[in-house]
Amino acid sequence: xxxxxxxxxxxxxxxxxxxxxxxxxxxxxxxxxxxxxxxxxxxxxxxxxxxxxxxxxxxxxxxxxxxxxxxxxxxxxxxxxxxxxxxxxxxxxxxxxxxxxxxxxxxxxxxxxxxxxxxxxxxxxxxxxxxxxxxxxxxxxxxxxxxxxxxxxxxxxxxxxxxxxxxxxxxxxxxxxxxxxxxxxxxxxxxxxxxxxxxxxxxxxxxxxxxxxxxxxxxxxxxxxxxxxxxxxxxxxxxxxxxxxxxxxxxxxxxxxxx
Ligand code: MG
Ligand code: MG
Numbered sequence: 001x002x003x004x005x006x007x008x009x010x011x012x013x014x015x016x017x018x019x020x021x022x023x024x025x026x027x028x029x030x031x032x033x034x035x036x037x038x039x040x041x042x043x044x045x046x047x048x049x050x051x052x053x054x055x056x057x058x059x060x061x062x063x064x065x066x067x068x069x070x071x072x073x074x075x076x077x078x079x080x081x082x083x084x085x086x087x088x089x090x091x092x093x094x095x096x097x098x099x100x101x102x103x104x105x106x107x108x109x110x111x112x113x114x115x116x117x118x119x120x121x122x123x124x125x126x127x128x129x130x131x132x133x134x135x136x137x138x139x140x141x142x143x144x145x146x147x148x149x150x151x152x153x154x155x156x157x158x159x160x161x162x163x164x165x166x167x168x169x170x171x172x173x174x175x176x177x178x179x180x181x182x183x184x185x186x187x188x189x190x191x192x193x194x195x196x197x198x199x200x201x202x203x204x205x206x207x208x209x210x211x212x213x214x215x216x217x218x219x220x221x222x223x224x225x226x227x228x229x230x231x232x233x234x235x236x237x238x239x240x241x242x243x244x245x246x247x248x249x250x251x252x253x254x255x256x257x258x259x
Contacts, residue, residue: 004179006197012238018101019236019247022108025049027250030112035089039071043082050099058098070096077205077213077222077230089115094232105176107201108248109234127159128206128231135202139244143194149186152204164205166213172201196241203234
């Protein structure tokens, strides 16, 4: 993990470009999820999109990860390896992707229900998405890193869910994982003071049951220890004088379909 350095405005401008491409990539992938496809199909689509936009698939080979996309189903939290697993109607599908353009990273992800999501799955998705929004809102100059985690944790727990502790958000820039760490739990007013020039990935992982996780024998796939559902959303966010700016915004799927 690199040491921490504030990003200059021209550097943030470059990250805007990589972030915008990743946002479009994930919007397309989210629309592609359907029953009968394999998780490897999604990976192939991600890699094609990234290369077609003259970017490097950041995950491919990162610490030995074998693919361009993480696909995590149901009780899988993060870091699922794409393969022959067939996605079924009602599955909770979490996608995590990263890319590099001109040396600058973007890292983002989302969860979608395949086909008709059950009310249980939909409430988990909605809560996790809202938790990310609250975390982003707390990432403003003058606040502390702990304010982000506190905002996420209090909302998630008020909804009866738990936040994963073993995996956290992070600074991002020339490397995917830079300092500071950005936990999804914490106390207000603790941790680094947030200043303009921070670029961080905020990524709440929310469990229906207990927060504990374990790693499968493939050395990558993280699952909930109690086998219950887990959901995940992530955005790369730049902190500017005027507040947090989401760099990996996804185009509105309805508008994107008609444009
Ligand atoms: Mg990620
Ligand atoms: Mg990340």
